[in-house]
Amino acid sequence: xxxxxxxxxxxxxxxxxxxxxxxxxxxxxxxxxxxxxxxxxxxxxxxxxxxxxxxxxxxxxxxxxxxxxxxxxxxxxxxxxxxxxxxxxxxxxxxxxxxxxxxxxxxxxxxxxxxxxxxxxxxxxxxxxxxxxxxxxxxxxxxxxxxxxxxxxxxxxxxxxxxxxxxxxxxxxxxxxxxxxxxxxxxxxxxxxxxxxxxxxxxxxxxxxxxxxxxxxxxxxxxxxxxx
Numbered sequence: 765x766x767x768x769x770x771x772x773x774x775x776x777x778x779x780x781x782x783x784x785x786x787x788x789x790x791x792x793x794x795x796x797x798x799x800x801x802x803x804x805x806x807x808x809x810x811x812x813x814x815x816x817x818x819x820x821x822x823x824x825x826x827x828x829x830x831x832x833x834x835x836x837x838x839x840x841x842x843x844x845x846x847x848x849x850x851x852x853x854x855x856x857x858x859x860x861x862x863x864x865x866x867x868x869x870x871x872x873x874x875x876x877x878x879x880x881x882x883x884x885x886x887x888x889x890x891x892x893x894x895x896x897x898x899x900x901x902x903x904x905x906x907x908x909x910x911x912x913x914x915x916x917x918x919x920x921x922x923x924x925x926x927x928x929x930x931x932x933x934x935x936x937x938x939x940x941x942x943x944x945x946x947x948x949x950x951x952x953x954x955x956x957x958x959x960x961x962x963x964x965x966x967x968x969x970x971x972x973x974x975x976x977x978x979x980x981x982x983x984x985x986x987x988x989x990x991x992x
Contacts, residue, residue: 768796769793770829771791771792772828772830774827776824777825793818793978797960799960799961799975801977803977804964804967804978809981811964818962819854831847851929853921853923853924853929854932855915855933855935857935858938859918859938862906866905867898867902867909868889868902870917871892871893873921874924875889875924896919915935918935919950929962930954933964936970
């Protein structure tokens with residue numbers, strides 16, 4: 765199999781009272797294992813909707829989505845939850861960390877859901893946060909960190925279960941230029957380690973760090989093979 769993700773004529777319609785909003789009209793995307801792909805488009809183009817469908821956070825109104833050769837629509841709720849915890853790592857613009865937990869506990873959470881014992885969770889999360897330069901901040905809460913540091917925690921949480929796919933939605937959107945560049949460097953390192961990375965962005969300069977750019981406009985993929 766030469767793909768990890770494949771969509772066929774994916775559509776997404778939201779019913780807003782008497783109005784139907786077509787977020788995706790026809791999205792055909794194929795992504796190979798180990799590929800680094802940027803999904804680029806203006807605000808409202810449908811790129812985040814596509815990301816949510818690829819991450820099994822939402823389902824299409826029509827069309828087919830294949831993940832590792834299996835059609836996602838056939839998955840049970842339990843299997844979808846397992847995929848979101850084990851096979852896919854998420855990095856969001858707003859970090860989505862739990863504010864009442866320290867960063868070590870935030871990163872341990874996916875391991876807990878995966879059934880890892882407490883001592884192993886602590887060891888894995890500590891090693892990963894230390895690798896990302898946060899070894900001296902393990903017991904700090906997210907509010908005690910800078911934006912760049914919080915995004916590093918979010919990346920650690922995303923990769924702690926060694927997922928097959930990393931999805932990043934505007935991961936530098938809330939960061940200053942230097943912090944943003946630091947985060948992009950981490951994604952480059954993750955790609956060098958053969959991770960499959962899909963990053964949503966509206967910024968052409970950020971999109972260019974990927975192997976390939978998928979352009980989306982008005983809910984349609986208008987060019988899925990811009991190779992850098």
